[in-house]
Amino acid sequence: MDEQRFAIGLLLPGALWLLLLFAVPLGILLAISFGYTDDLGTAIYGTRLDNFEQAFDPVFLPVLLRSVGFALATVVLCVLIGYPVAYYIAVFGGRFKNVLIALVVLPFFVNYLVRTYAWIAMLGDEGLVNGVLDRNVQFLNTPWAVIGGLVYGYLAFMILPIYAALDRMDPALREAGKDLYGGPWQTFRYVTWPHTLPGVLAGTVLVFLPAVGDFVAAQLLGGPDEYMVGNLIQQQFFAAENWPFGAALTTVMMAFLLIWMVLYLRAAAREAREAAA
């Protein structure tokens, strides 16, 4: 009992902090999204649905859909690029495994803005590639530039869980696949892929969630035609000064992402239970 009180006493400050500075603000966000602005642009609480109607209005709906589309394209590219790399490191990395995985992680600790900026320096009109090619190819301000920026930004979140899944997998399983006359493709299709699918799904969620909400890539690498919901939200808070509408857009996005979060957290909890058992 005494031990109980000691443990609870220790967890209380952190738990309260998260409650007051994370959960409560989400509540405020939700409350304000039903509000409106007065003539001075101040946000007033209310019970209106206008902001949500506006969010799905034909002017803004394409932006929401584009965000999901870009994020999905990012996920697919991350799997296509990340899986082979994770596979090579996990299976053939040998004693360099840790070094290689550290090299994968390292660039992701370089500031995201600086990394995105680096692509402008590479691909911009006066960038290195156009200098080397000695012509003027327009790479930036295209959807692919934004998707490329997102892939470059979040790829590590895909590689790490796939790598972890491959690393945990008993190599004897692949050997068995080969012993049973499975070709490389069949062994991959029926043994390796199903075994690492949880890792791929974890990576999918970990990439998809931040990619949907990103506004840096679209702002720096794209133009207004590539704007995502993050740009729209940011505009409502800093340029348009329509906080209730910005809050409603954020709420819509969060509600959509919540489904993915729940799936991910349940899978993570199941894995933790299995690891404990």
Place this chain on the structure above:
Amino acid sequence: MSTTETRPGTPGPAADAEAGARPAPPPRDFDRPRFLKVFTGVFFLVLFAPIALVVLFSFNSSRSLQNFEGFSLRWYERFFENEALRDSLIASIEIALLTMVVATALGTLLAYGLVRARVRFSGALNVLLLVPLVTPEIVAGVSALLLFTQVGLELSLTTIVLAHITFSISYVTVVVRARLASLNPEVENAAMDLGATRLQTFRLITLPALWPAIVAAGLLVFALSFDDFVMSFFTTGESPQPLPVRIWSAIRFGVTPTINAIGTFMLTVSVITIGLAIALPRLLGRRESGLGVLLGRENA
């Protein structure tokens, strides 16, 4: 096949046990698909090329991003002689240090409490802990901004620190909890049987065993806070603004070599911090590497 030889089970000599934890048969060269090797090579090339470009051209003597015309430190001088930028740098370091100290303390205690306490609402607590990790930063940033304006807190470095601590606690707790779960609670019980008070046990038994995880998590938080843009962007006051917010405003006016210098400087700070996070647990005399601690694994 020879794979049966490496099956674990029979206790061998210590060295053998260490190497045999994961019995990977040495890959034979004909097994190694050429395609994968090339693909991974190209991947690393593309991964590092833009960063290498920024670093290289930060030392360029001209403004050009296409021709390297000679070595010079003039862009670094620009950076450090600019008072506003210097203030931003100092602000960023202050924010990261404060965030590191508070978040590491709160997160470690939270981890301990979560593992040792049996509470009815532990499921809800777990959700409260994990959701910040998967919430897009823009959502957390917007909500923090709304909270601060609703309670009438003026936006300043303080609000940034409060916001940074919030998203950092979860990282610390997850890293420390993984480590804590691998400790044998019997050791704590033994200490208390031998007359140590609960606090003494925590200080003399539990904390020392957790040090590698705490140090690694703290440094990770420092790096994340120092690099953070989105949370800072939504919670910053007028001045001084942290460095990433400064970079954001500058980039929108175009590419300038000074940004190369700032970027290279920030990159150096991050790499040193993460390098320490990986190396320090080793230097503290532990066998495991910080990388394994950070990834929540026993052997890495």
